[in-house]
Amino acid sequence: MTHESIQSVTRIEASPETVFAVLADPGSHAAIDGTGWVRESLDGKRLTETGQVFRIAMYHDNHPDGHYEMANQVRVFDPPHALAWEPGQDAAGDGELQFGGWTWRYDLKPVGQDETEVTLTYDWSRVPSVMQEEFGGFPPFPASHLDNSLKHLASLATR
Template structure:
């Protein structure tokens, strides 16, 4: 773990295709999330290509509005081994402004029915003015570990 990157790993008792399918379905992200911030998918479409934007309803008690929306851009998608996105929000003119952090999952088969999962939360591109407002990472490490546990449960149920 560096001062701008957190990496957590686990092994899931499910084939790599099942794990990837859960991650590529934004409607499952609420169940994966360990903080309770992620709500429902607003698009209802699976992630299928780099550059795709998918919107998620969110809630955080410290957010000025409580409820808000994130527009996430897929920045890596190689089925069934890599999926990553960069969260952003609509700016004053409606354009999406990205904060500089990325969620990335790397998946590797660990036998017929097991998958090694590496979750990376990278905030190295967050501008200083945002770092002055928000502490990074904005959650404890346990959030990422819980998230991987939730992902494992969902993938193993498929």
């Protein structure tokens, strides 16, 4: 763990193509998430390109409204090697997305026959310090969240 990112690594007994297909389906993100914050995909569309925005319903007890929505912009789309997105919101309600500066990234590396090493990185290096203070520091969850997410991803990819 550095002061600006955390990582978790696991091996999954599935091909990189299979693992990537699970990640590229936002409908599977609630089942992958280890915090219980992610609810469901609001778009129902698979991820297909860099720049694509996909919306996810969320819930957190500490959020002022409890339920909220994140609009995630795909920053890296390199099947079946890497997928990354940056969460944002339309805070002003004017259609303009504002991004907080944190990203989720999955890097997939083939290991032998039908096995994939997956590295999950949560990076908050571009989060302004004032926002970090407002959130009570980063990451806003324990590092074990990444381990749990990779366990859930492995379960989905090996079904």
